[in-house]
Amino acid sequence: MVAFKKGIIATCWAVLRCFERPVTTNSSKLPDLCPTDDAKYVDSYIDMLNETLINREQTVREIALTSPYSGGKSSLLNTYIRKTPFLKFTSISLASFKDLSQGVVVDSPDENTAIIAGANGSNINLEASHAREDLSKIENSKELLSKVTHCLITHCQKGHFDHLDRAGSKWLKENNIPVFCSLQDAKFISNKGINVSILDENVKNDFLNGSIDLIPCLHGKGLIGKLMAHGFGYYIQLKNEPSLYITGDTRLTSEISGFIMDKQPENIVLPAGGARFDLGDDIIMDIEEALKVAEISKGNIIANHLEALDHCPVTRSDLNKSVKIQNLEKRFFIPQDGESIIL
Numbered sequence: 001m002v003a004f005k006k007g008i009i010a011t012c013w014a015v016l017r018c019f020e021r022p023v024t025t026n027s028s029k030l031p032d033l034c035p036t037d038d039a040k041y042v043d044s045y046i047d048m049l050n051e052t053l054i055n056r057e058q059t060v061r062e063i064a065l066t067s068p069y070s071g072g073k074s075s076l077l078n079t080y081i082r083k084t085p086f087l088k089f090t091s092i093s094l095a096s097f098k099d100l101s102q103g104v105v106v107d108s109p110d111e112n113t114a115i116i117a118g119a120n121g122s123n124i125n126l127e128a129s130h131a132r133e134d135l136s137k138i139e140n141s142k143e144l145l146s147k148v149t150h151c152l153i154t155h156c157q158k159g160h161f162d163h164l165d166r167a168g169s170k171w172l173k174e175n176n177i178p179v180f181c182s183l184q185d186a187k188f189i190s191n192k193g194i195n196v197s198i199l200d201e202n203v204k205n206d207f208l209n210g211s212i213d214l215i216p217c218l219h220g221k222g223l224i225g226k227l228m229a230h231g232f233g234y235y236i237q238l239k240n241e242p243s244l245y246i247t248g249d250t251r252l253t254s255e256i257s258g259f260i261m262d263k264q265p266e267n268i269v270l271p272a273g274g275a276r277f278d279l280g281d282d283i284i285m286d287i288e289e290a291l292k293v294a295e296i297s298k299g300n301i302i303a304n305h306l307e308a309l310d311h312c313p314v315t316r317s318d319l320n321k322s323v324k325i326q327n328l329e330k331r332f333f334i335p336q337d338g339e340s341i342i343l
Contacts, residue, residue, distance in 0.1 A: 036079070037081070065077070150180065150208075155185065155249065156181075156229070156231075157229045164189070177194075180196075210241070215235055216232055217233055217250035223279070224280030244266070245263070247271065249271050250284060252292055264299060269302045273305040286314055287318065291326055303333070
């Protein structure tokens, strides 16, 4: 009887499928998001490229083409290449990849040079602004993580994955590391199953055998600032330990300057990468503001947020040169990735 019922049901479904109307879509309404060589409304850009590449070829050596993500940069270039067949173009990628079967290797012998080696033995040297480190390859990362007992998060929402990503959340949860953060981030973090302790921005909070104060950050100004998660820095005072101020991702504000001059933290950790996007001003301190902190403080400065992300143009080398010019080497430190500093 069961087999008979199943047969009836299968037959009914087969009959119904015979009367199904196929789902159709008007493909003309679905735009192709891949770059094209027939971009619209680019005549003015092509005129400017012609002016610089043809009429000023002896004086113009570099051209920067910027736009938001998916703004049409590749389509403009492809269209220009198609419309100017009398010019010669070479496409070069600075991506990190290996394909030994094709005889192509991309390597970076130092932070400013990339070498493309072909199967025929030819080399092309490419000057880059600065290479980025693969932080997952820090040799002593496991050793450093094994020493972690508590975690402070200055900010982590609105896409700030460089402060709390999926791997970090998993590690904090699996190791049951207590996380301290402001009220604005508490729910977001606790929803990940992480042990959260909320710090009150309005009072001095108990922390270990001492205290911790929250200092507001300004993670960018103007329009770009409205899109950022600003967070808080942390001023930590522990018994029989030097005071520590972790500024968080911030510009140097009058409030932060006043706090530093008043409290004079013995150690200050600050971001000095001068991070910025195509639109707007810097979103963290640059060399000038980092040196200003050193000027108004008497303690040690430890610079971070350097060379790990593409939108941070300040290099350790550039910052170190400025530190030497100001004779700050004895108290301004620029650690390498994974390096420990004993003060």
